Amino acid sequence: MIAERGASVRLDGVHKTFPNGFEALRGVDLGVEPGEWLVLVGPSGCGKTTTLRIIAGLEMADRGSIAIGGNEMGAVPPWRRGVAMAFQRPALAPTSTVRQNLALGTPENAGDVVAVAEVLGLTAELDRLPHQLSGGQQQRVNLGRALARRAPVCLLDEPLGHLDAPLRDELRRELLAWHQRGPGTVISVTHDPREAWALGQRVAVMEQGRVLQVGPPADVYRQPCSRFVAAFFAEGPMNFFEVQLRNAGDSLQWFASHWPDPIPVSSLHVSQAEASQTEVTLGLRAEDVRVGPPGRHTIKATLIERTPRGCWVTGDMNGRTITGWSEVPVTSGTPVGIAMDWTKAYMFDRVTGATLHAPLG
Numbered sequence: 001m002i003a004e005r006g007a008s009v010r011l012d013g014v015h016k017t018f019p020n021g022f023e024a025l026r027g028v029d030l031g032v033e034p035g036e037w038l039v040l041v042g043p044s045g046c047g048k049t050t051t052l053r054i055i056a057g058l059e060m061a062d063r064g065s066i067a068i069g070g071n072e073m074g075a076v077p078p079w080r081r082g083v084a085m086a087f088q089r090p091a092l093a094p095t096s097t098v099r100q101n102l103a104l105g106t107p108e109n110a111g112d113v114v115a116v117a118e119v120l121g122l123t124a125e126l127d128r129l130p131h132q133l134s135g136g137q138q139q140r141v142n143l144g145r146a147l148a149r150r151a152p153v154c155l156l157d158e159p160l161g162h163l164d165a166p167l168r169d170e171l172r173r174e175l176l177a178w179h180q181r182g183p184g185t186v187i188s189v190t191h192d193p194r195e196a197w198a199l200g201q202r203v204a205v206m207e208q209g210r211v212l213q214v215g216p217p218a219d220v221y222r223q224p225c226s227r228f229v230a231a232f233f234a235e236g237p238m239n240f241f242e243v244q245l246r247n248a249g250d251s252l253q254w255f256a257s258h259w260p261d262p263i264p265v266s267s268l269h270v271s272q273a274e275a276s277q278t279e280v281t282l283g284l285r286a287e288d289v290r291v292g293p294p295g296r297h298t299i300k301a302t303l304i305e306r307t308p309r310g311c312w313v314t315g316d317m318n319g320r321t322i323t324g325w326s327e328v329p330v331t332s333g334t335p336v337g338i339a340m341d342w343t344k345a346y347m348f349d350r351v352t353g354a355t356l357h358a359p360l361g
Contacts, residue, residue, distance in 0.1 A: 005034075005152055005184075006034040006035035006036070006152055006153070006184045006185035007034055007068050007069035007082060007152035007153050007185055008031070008032060008033055008034050008067075008068070008069060008070060008185070009030075009031070009032040009055060009066075009067070009068055009153060009185060009187065010030070010031050010032070010065075010066070010067045010068075011028050011029060011030040011031075011051070011054075011055070011064065011065070011066055012029055012064055012065045012067075013027050013028075013029060013063060013064040013065070014027070014028040014029075014051075014054060014061045014063070014064035014065070014066065015027060015028075015061060015062045015063040015064055016047075016050055016054060016059065016061055016062055016209075017062055023209055024047050024050040024209055025047045025050055025051065025054070025061070025209045026047075026208070026209040026210050027064070027210065028047070028051060028064070028209070028210065028211055029211060030051070030204060030211055030214070032185060032187060033185075034069075034185055035184065035185055036185055036186075036201050036202065037179055037185075037186040037187075037188070037199060037200055037201050037202075038186070038187050038188075038200060038201070038202050038203070038204060038214075039187075039188050039189070039190060039195070039196040039199055039200030039202075039203045039204070040052070040187065040188070040189045040190075040203075040204050040206055041189075041190055041191065041192070041193055041195075041196040041200075041203050041204070041205055041206070041232075041233070042191065042205055042206035042207055042232070043191060043207065043232070044191060046206040046207050046208060046209065047206055047208075047209040047210075048157075048189040048190075048191075048206055049088065049157050049189055051189075051206075052085065052155045052157055052187065052189060054066060055068070055073075055081075055083065055153070055155060055187065056078055056081065056083050056085045056155055057073065057076065057077060057078035057081050057083070058078055058085075068081055068082060068083070068152070068153060069082070069152065081153075082151050082152040082153060083151055083152075083153045083154075083155060084105075084145075084146040084147075084149040084151035084153070084154050084155065085146055085154075085155040085156075085157070086142050086143045086145070086146035086147075086154075086155070086156045086157060086159055087142065087157055088157040088158045088161065088189075090130075090138040090139050090141065090142035091142070092130040092138060092141055092142065092145075093130070094129070094130055094131065095129070096129070096130075097126065097127050097128060097129060098117070098122055098125045098126050098127070098128055098129075098130075098133070098141050099113060099117075099126040099127060101130070101141050101145055102116055102117060102122075102126075102141065102144050102145050102148050103148065104145055105145070105149050106145075106148045106149050106150070112148045112150065113126075113148055114126075116144040116147050116148045117144065119144075119147075119174045119175075119178055120140040120141075120143065120144045120171065120174070121140065121167070121170075121171075122137065122140055122141065122144060125137060125141075135162055136162060136163050136164060136167060139161075139162040139163060140163070140171070143156065143159050147178065150182075150184070151184070152184065152185060153184070153185045153186075153187070154184055154185065154186045154187075155186075155187050155188075156186065156187070156188035156189065157188075157189045158189055158190060158191075159175070159188055160172060160190075160195060161190070172195070172198055172199065175199065176198075176199065188200075193232065193233045193234065193235075194235070196217065196233075197217040197221075200217060201216065202214060202215055202216055202217075203215070203216075203217050203220055203233070205220060205229050205232065205233055207228055207232075212225060212226060212228065212229055213225045213226075213229050217233075220233050221233055221234070222358065223355075223358050224346070224355055224358070225354070225355055226348070226352075226353045226354055226355055227240070227281065227283060227346075227348040227353040227354075227355070228353060230283055230285075230346055230348075230355070231283070234285060235285075235287065236285065236286035236287055236312050236323065236325065237285075237286045237312070237314075237323045238283045238284065238285050238286065238346075239283065239284045239285075239286065239289060239322055239323060240281055240282070240283050241254075241256040241259060241263075241281065241282040241283075241284070242256060242257060242279075242281055242350065243255060243256045243263065243279070243280060243281070243282050244256075244278065244279055245265070245277065245278045245279070245280075246262075251264060251265070251266065252264075252265040252266075253265060254280075254282065256282070257320075258317075258318045258319045258320035259318070259320065260297070260318065261297075263282070263342055263345075264342075267342040267343055267345075268282075268342060268343065268345055268347065268357060268359070269343065269359070269360070270347065270357050277347070277349075277356060279350055280347050280348060280349065280350055280356060281347070281348040281349075281350050281353075282342075282345045282346065282347055282348075283345065283346040283347075283348060284340060284341070284342070284344060284345045284346075285344065286312055286323040286324055286325055287325045288340070288341045288344040288345075289322060289323065289324030289325065289338050289339070289340055289341070290324060290325060290326075290338065290339045290341070291313045291324040291325060291326035291330065291336050291337070291338055292326070292336065292337045292338075292339065293336070293337050294335045294336060294337045295337035295339075296337070297317065297337060297338050297339070297340070298317070298335050298336065298337050298338070299313075299315030299316060299317045299322055299324075299335070299336060299338055300315050300316060300333065300334070300335050300336075301313050301314070301315045301330050301331070301332055301333065301334055301335070301336055302314055302315050302316060302332065302333075303315075303332070304330055304331075304332050309327070310325060310326055310327040310328070311325075311326050311329065311330055312324075312325060312326075313325070313326050313330050313336060315336070317338075322338060324338050343359060344359050345359065346358055346359065
């Protein structure tokens with residue numbers, strides 16, 4: 001098991017500024033339930049790793065409080081916090097074997113080391129030294145050492161970041177099965193929304209030292225709190241349109257620069273209060289822009305990003321870059337038609353970026 005018993009983790013108003021003046025955390029509030037797997041996700045430099053290090057006691061917060069299992073951790077040293085951590089870069093004992101590295105700090109139970117080695121595919125390497133391992137194997141030992149400790153809280157900093165794709169997918173499934181067998185609390189870090197979606201029971205989206213939104217991945221995806229969250233926590237790009245509200249006959253319509261047609265307000269199913277916004281930003285996910293044969297709205301495909309299920313197609317129209325989704329192959333340089341499903345559009349405040357409207361479903 002990851003732990004014999006998980007512990008809650010709570011951060012209230014945590015601030016951290018480094019000596020060079022960089023403000024890493026700006027009032028982080030975060031609660032993690034016992035036995036939960038929470039993923040911190042966001043771009044590089046947003047404060048994810050600093051948050052983990054403060055929970056572990058490896059960095060001290062300038063202000064705010066940290067509690068583990070309901071106990072304040074302000075004066076508690078790292079080794080008394082009941083926390084295990086796998087760092088982004090492996091820090092292995094160079095003269096110790098894989099078996100010995102996995103056993104560092106673990107309870108006296110050789111079975112845990114063997115079990116972790118089996119999960120991570122390290123059974124054949126147990127008697128080898130770190131310099132005899134590949135980079136991916138060293139990262140797995142680094143991860144396994146944290147798991148084998150069976151600590152109430154396990155902190156994983158980019159646990160799959162240095163692994164090749166097949167092993168990353170296999171290990172992700174093994175980690176999920178591992179966590180489901182035990183009640184340990186896991187907080188992991190990633191910059192990849194797809195990994196956050198796959199691993200986290202909940203995700204916390206961070207930007208510039210702040211937690212913007214916390215919730216189950218599906219909720220964050222469908223009901224993002226802001227333009228940033230909508231664009232970042234997504235499978236593909238989001239297309240943005242700066243629009244102005246105008247009367248067109250007996251109906252209200254939005255007009256966007258570099259887009260030929262008015263957008264009926266009624267297509268978004270917005271409330272009267274939402275419809276009264278005169279200048280907003282509309283966002284339409286690329287998967288809601290369907291690519292097909294050339295038609296009324298045509299772009300020249302300039303970038304093709306292929307996946308096993310289809311491809312993301314990016315092109316220009318009237319000076320605007322638009323990305324859509326095609327389930328059939330597309331060749332770069334060819335004209336293709338695009339169909340916008342405006343019923344799936346989001347509406348954001350043009351100044352603050354806050355979400356004003358999210359589509360149903």
